[in-house]
Amino acid sequence: MPLIPYKNFLREIEDIEIFHLATLFSYDQAIERRKDEIRSGYYVEDQPIMRDLQKEYRHQSIAADFNELSDKLKIQFPSKLREIILIRLISVLEVFLVDMVREIFVNRKELFKKDEKLNISYNLVLSYNSLSDLYEDFINKECRMLQNSGIDKLSVYFKNNFGIDFNSFSKDIKSIKEVHERRHLFVHRLGKVDEKYKRDYNYAGEKLSVDKKYIINAFETFREFAGFINQKSLEIISPKMSDERIPQAIVYIEVEANTPNGRDIISVSHMFQSGERIIISKDLIFSRTKHFDYFYTLGVSGGLVDIDAYITELTNAQELSLINIMNIRYVWRIKRNATSFPWAYLEKIDRLIPYVDELPIDIHKELAKITNLTRYSAYAAIKQLKEIRVTTELFDEVEKMMPQDEIPQGFHKEIAQQFDMPEEKASFAVSRIIWKRKRNL
8 A cells, every 4th residue: 555655756756757758858859840940941050049038048049050959959958857857856755755754653653752851841832732733843853854864864763763674675775875875966066976986886987977777777766665665664554453543422513602702712722621631622623614603513522531521611601601502413422331332433443453354352452442442342342343344355346346436325225235235234345445445545
């Protein structure tokens, strides 16, 4: 499965390759067009080639005559083009690696835990509106530190933090490093070789170039290397079960703010007390839909204690005529010792647990950790999920039957009839396939 940074990398690489080919095509076309113009008598062969970039721009002459133009478009310009592409190629690779660090952080924050102390001021701590802001600030600083750090430092970082060893790449990692060094020399020395490059790569010349074979090999090597990093990262962020936490409750609250103070209460920056804890609404509110002036539907999720405290906060505000609560609708409200679970909750669990016929015997223990359920309740949830899932073989058959475009209403009924299964099971399978396609899994 390609992770988002890998998808972006492949798209950027393809854009560069197309740019390379399109530019070479335009060079060829320019030569052929000038040949036709000379044959037709529109131009003479020794006439200077002129092109205005803008009025009074000093470089108006491209070539002294057609022969010089032909030499430039066939040899000099393609060489310069490959140098520029090489520089861009390294930038794309570095952005990919830094973006992959961010991707791993989103999924496996525990890998970034360190024993070293962090000096942080009260002012900075109190400036964060939520834990999300703190996470964002942390990973932005981490990625900023890695930007322009070079392949060697990135290699050390990936190995120390994620256990991803660049040296285990199927091709010699030295080939990646050589491209990086060559790019450095083009950027800072216009390709002039220094003693370090001569020593490291046993090079006797004084200036580097980028020929056609070299740039093609660079494209192929970088694409393979990015695929290697994508696979290793997948192995890290796709353990037996996702560590995404499932909230105990999801509730939608329709509320209208009557006063400025009421509008503050339903904002994402509102602070309230839950037991002895201070909660910021942003940590609970995952959606805030505005219907008209000061009338919202708030999507709220979290632990039961915090959800109840938030609803109490809103109820107290209503008693003070600061807001009006129109409706409270729970998607689910799951107690720790629950033994029966609604469809929506089972769907959420289904997305996190591997889709295999034989689940690990202790999978309920992992589920308990991310749901706040007791192990007994987690076991009951797994049992209920198994009853509504179809086998992997049948799932694949259903997926083959699914239209690639819009799914017709009631399609699950056709599936149920085709495979002689309950409509509930068919609907559950169809729902997972739709979810899977939306995420390109």
